[in-house]
Amino acid sequence: MPKVVVALDVNERERLNSILKEIEGEDVWVKIGLEAVCSFGLDIIKELKEKGFKVFADMKLHDIPNTVESAARVIVRNGADMLNVHCTGGKTMCEFAVRGVKEEAEKLGIKKPIILGVTALTSMGPEDFGAIGMRGTAREIVIRLATLGKESGLDGIISSANEIRVVREYFGKDFVILTPGIRPQNGSIDDQKRVSTPTEAVKAGADYLVIGRPITASENPKESLRKILKEIEEACNS
Numbered sequence: 001m002p003k004v005v006v007a008l009d010v011n012e013r014e015r016l017n018s019i020l021k022e023i024e025g026e027d028v029w030v031k032i033g034l035e036a037v038c039s040f041g042l043d044i045i046k047e048l049k050e051k052g053f054k055v056f057a058d059m060k061l062h063d064i065p066n067t068v069e070s071a072a073r074v075i076v077r078n079g080a081d082m083l084n085v086h087c088t089g090g091k092t093m094c095e096f097a098v099r100g101v102k103e104e105a106e107k108l109g110i111k112k113p114i115i116l117g118v119t120a121l122t123s124m125g126p127e128d129f130g131a132i133g134m135r136g137t138a139r140e141i142v143i144r145l146a147t148l149g150k151e152s153g154l155d156g157i158i159s160s161a162n163e164i165r166v167v168r169e170y171f172g173k174d175f176v177i178l179t180p181g182i183r184p185q186n187g188s189i190d191d192q193k194r195v196s197t198p199t200e201a202v203k204a205g206a207d208y209l210v211i212g213r214p215i216t217a218s219e220n221p222k223e224s225l226r227k228i229l230k231e232i233e234e235a236c237n238s
Contacts, residue, residue, distance in 0.1 A: 005178070022220075042075070045075075049079045054082075056084075060085070063089070065097075068093050073100045076100070076108070083116075084115065087146070087149045087157070091148055091151065138162065139163050157176075177207050182198055
């Protein structure tokens with residue numbers, strides 16, 4: 001069954017602790033991104049690991065190859081189970097990131113973290129792609145960048161549910177697909193543009209579903225999470 005990754009996009013310690021208290025003990029991963037890391041530092045990964053969570057460090061690394069490799073090594077040393085880079089950084093950058101993750105994991109004697117490539121952000125639509133000079137449809141852009149990522153040694157990509165089926169056709173079932181922009185039926189899409197429901201993402205073949213505000217901004221995060229987990233289970237069994 002696909003794993004839910006709860007996005008801890010918060011910057012206040014009290015709010016973070018409140019959410020963690022609600023979801024602790026549930027069968028979910030957690031995601032920390034720029035907002036959380038800028039607020040709490042990379043040590044937040046260790047804190048979350050101590051609470052029993054698998055951690056996705058959503059840092060979207062994008063810089064010169066040596067810098068990205070070094071940053072990836074630091075993230076591995078802090079205990080992340082998954083991290084990501086921007087495929088638009090190019091093949092060499094992605095290859096350096098993969099090398100850093102593999103070598104650091106071997107040095108520490110730990111399982112290699114999953115390393116994914118960001119293709120097209122789910123907050124972007126056709127007009128956004130054109131404005132930054134990216135040609136083609138979202139699907140074409142995703143396949144082009146996923147191909148680069150695959151050739152660079154990445155374990156998979158981050159993609160909206162709209163592109164999952166074609167990615168599976170190209171790269172098979174072992175290529176990891178993490179899908180953000182998940183919103184319950186009739187839920188607010190906030191700043192996202194290419195969204196999907198949990199059922200749609202599961203049916204399309206996602207391995208991980210990143211879900212933030214529908215859980216973390218809920219009046220009852222635990223209840224909201226359990227409803228989503230139930231929907232995912234029913235989608236898998238139908």
